[in-house]
Amino acid sequence: MPETPYSPPDLSLRGDEHVRAYRESRGERGYIWNGVPILLLTATGRRSGRPRTSALIFGRDGDDYLIVASKGGAPEHPEWYRNLTAHPEAEIQVRDRHIPVVARTAGEAEKPRLWSIMTEVWPNYDSYQARTERPIPVVVLTPP
Template identity: 70%
Template sequence: MSSPAYRPPDLLLVGPEHVRRYRETDGEVGYEWNGAPILLLTTTGRTSGQARTSALIFGRDGDDYLVVASQGGAPQHPNWYLNLLAAPAAEIQVRAERLRVRATTASDADKPRLWSIVTEVWPNYDAYQARTDRSIPVVVLSPV
């Protein structure tokens, strides 16, 4: 059985630099990354209590925003996801718009439909899932 196709992304804009450029330009720089839309997710650090911001690919399901806790197929969940499990109230920025959201992990019943939405946006998620034994969560960010 062959593993899903993987398309290496351009990593010129990642991490804190991506967040900084996105914020200072209201997404003019950084909203589109490797052909995928990006939002900024700000969570509350589960240990520090400090605001933590990540630039994440997203999909849409009606009014909800969908993000994937893939961490490239790493064996552990990303810190932003662990922060949301501890404190599901968060904020997102989509271009210049800032919204308060509440995070929930997609149920086993909803995940296949939502997974198809996010893999349409970023097909590499299938390759990431093939790299790990953990079930990669789809997170639903619902505006409040």
């Protein structure tokens, strides 16, 4: 199998710090990260019932927002994905806009097309998929 190219990202803004900077600046800081757009996803914790927010790379497919549950190619799904599968109603923040959404995992028939959209945004997703046995989900976030 040919090696998938990987470009290490600048990790100087990540996690809770990224979320805080994004919120405080209404997306002026943190919307563009390593040259790609970022949204804030707030989902309900499946066990705690409390809101949990993650900064995530996104793409677009018409009116839908797309995110990828890669966790850098780790063997398990990210917590935010597990939370969305339990509670698909969520909210995203794109710059200063707060948008309610309903999440669903892309089906097998549509996933290759959506994966292609997302690897155009962040080519490292192919490298992440090569690191893990699990199929990495593409999540579709649909506004009402």
